[in-house]
Amino acid sequence: MDSEEFRRYGHEIVDWIARYMDEIEHYPIRARTSPGDLLKALPTAAPETPESMDAILADMDRLIMPGLTHWQHPMFFAYFPSISSPPAVLAEMLTAGLGVNGMMWETSPAATELETRVLEWLRDALGLPSDFEGVIQDTASTSTLCAALAARERTLNYRGLEDGGAAIAPLTAYGSIEAHSSVEKAVLLCGIGRAHYRAIPTGADGGLDLAVLKATIKADLELGHIPAFCVATLGATALGGFDDLKAIGAICRDHNIWLHVDAAWAGSALLLPEQRWMIAGIEAADSMVMNPHKWLRTTVDCSVLFVRDVGAYTRAFTILPEYLKTAETGQVTDYRDWGIALGRRFRSLKLWFVLRRYGLHELREMIREHIRLAAAMAATIDAHPDFELLIGPRLALFAFRYCPAGATDTDALNEALLSTINRDGTLYLTRAKVDGKMAIRWSVGQNNLTAQHMDKAWTRVQDIAGDLSRTS
Ligand SMILES: Cc1ncc(COP(=O)(O)O)c(C=O)c1O
Structure with missing residues (x-):
């Protein structure tokens, strides 16, 4: 061509x-x-x-x-949003057009230095501690795996890198039962293993049960295991629950456990000062992931991993064959040492375009509006005699179900409601379980979403529900 x-x-x-x-x-x-x-x-x-x-x-x-x-x-209200935007698309074109591989500073100094500066902007805009440094990964799954790998090595005093660390006692890892599956996957892949992953139940507020976490760590220590890695989730995938970061941080500090925060979705809401309650205690975290590709208009893929002690983190990934040595090695940031892959797409360009073209104010207003629209719809549903609000709103997520008087099998009715809505094609919702009950999740966060879209979606939900009741 x-x-x-x-x-x-x-x-x-x-x-x-x-x-x-x-x-x-x-x-x-x-x-x-x-x-x-x-x-x-x-x-x-x-x-x-x-x-x-x-x-x-x-x-x-x-x-x-x-x-x-x-x-x-x-009217995509399924899963979590993964919103794109024209500036991000244009930046992706440039990224592809340039075809730069930013594996290290020398292979494109601008790609490295833009990533550093843009992630400093993002860190400060999110109200994160100034000693956090960021790196862009493809997904939160990779970010969490990298955190787990670093946690394992720090705990093993980097012996795992030398001989696998098998002679040392088993390591253990912790997360709530509401943590995303990528947490368990990271624990499996980093070699800690399924048998040593503790999925801790949640309490009434949807957050990890602290008493159970403490007791589980104590039991592991008594068995001679070494607690190594703990994930606190801010905005869990199914129901948007929040773990008590401060309390978990204190426990992790007592036991020298690497604390990783998974805020893949909710992290974008930290742009809003009024939502920073969720990071009380962040000073104790060793790492945190948030995905601009979810709620921040930065076309998938763009996940940011912030780490506190870059030396402790990169030591788990650093390898330097002759052919990668450069005159600047050791004096500059080489992002190849910040993760698994050597080759790196120039992803910071799209985040830079998005932050500049929209500005923080407009991004804040977008997220604030999503949270407002979710709260208004949750209140409308809650007020309807035939519907029940089961969860939330938690930021821009809530869950509900249809329970008209006289319904005998409410779970089956809601299964039918969800599948009919999704076949219809007007809106898209996904499912969850709340205390064993079939629930319908409604996640708000699309570009160009207005109150009219919300009303149209709600009208369609009620019409389909009414049809189902009449025919069942
Ligand atoms: C809380 C949370 N963590 C991690 C992930 C995984 O994200 P990714 O698809 O970027 O790996 C998700 C996905 O929705 C999530 O909700």
């Missing part, structure tokens, strides 16, 4: 994306395809000869679009 063709299709694709953004509300939110549909439509081998861009773009519309779920749709 020469630059003339590139320019032509570049313009065409930007027009295509802009049209998609303008028309997104006309798409059914969820894909309407069945398993295997695309596989059946695609050739089984790559073409030997070049195809035209026209043919490729036609197949984009014909084959790919019907199989997509529209995460940027204003």
Whole structure:
């Protein structure tokens, strides 16, 4: 492809994306395809000869679009948001166009130094301690795995790097039963192992039960185990619960346990001074993850891991073969030592574009509005005699269920309600369990979301619920 063709299709694709953004509300939110549909439509081998861009773009519309779920749709209330934005998309184009691999300072000094400065901006804007330093990873799962690896090595005095550390007593790790599955996965992958992961129950407030945590650590110590890693979750995935960071921090300090904070979703709300209650006690944390790719308009993927003691952290990842030595080694930041991968996309560019193009004030107002819309809808649902608010609102998340008078199997009714809503295509909601009851999660956080969208979604929920009651 020469630059003339590139320019032509570049313009065409930007027009295509802009049209998609303008028309997104006309798409059914969820894909309407069945398993295997695309596989059946695609050739089984790559073409030997070049195809035209026209043919490729036609197949984009014909084959790919019907199989997509529209995460940027204003009425996407499923999971957690993963919002993109035009500045982030433009920065992604530049990132791809430059094709820079920022594995270390020398391979693109600007990529390294922009990442450092943008993460200082973000840290300060979130009200995090000034001794936190950040690094961009692909996902929170990777960030938490890196924290677990560093925790393991610090606890083993870096013996694991030498001989695996198997001769040392088993290490143990802790998180609440509401912690994201990536926490357990990190514990498995870092070698601590499933048998040594303690999933601590939560108390009435949805946070990790501190008495059980203390007793579990004590029991582990009595068995000769070494407590190494603990995760406090701020804004748990299913129901948005918050662990008591301050109290967990005190316990971790007493036992020299690496405390990692998972604020993958809720971390963006720290832009709002009135939400900083959740990080009381953050001084005791060794690391924290938050994902700008969830709620901060920075196209997936962009997860930020903040660490307090960079030396203790990077020691777990540093390896220096001859071919990676540079004149500046040891005097500059080489982000290859801050994680698993050597090669690194230039992700800081999109965060820089987003922070500059919107400014902190507008981002704050967006999150504040999401929290306000969630509170208003939760109150409306709570006031309805046929619906029950089960959880929240916690930031911009709440959970509810339909329970009209005379309903006999409320769980089945809500299963039917959720699947009918999601087949309908007007809005997209996902599920949760609250005290064993089937609940419907409503997570607010889309770009361009208005009170009218919320009202339209609520009307659709009530209509579908009413139809179900009449036909059941
Ligand atoms: C609290 C929490 N932690 C971690 C994750 C995993 O995030 P990622 O997809 O970036 O690995 C999620 C995903 O929703 C989450 O809600």
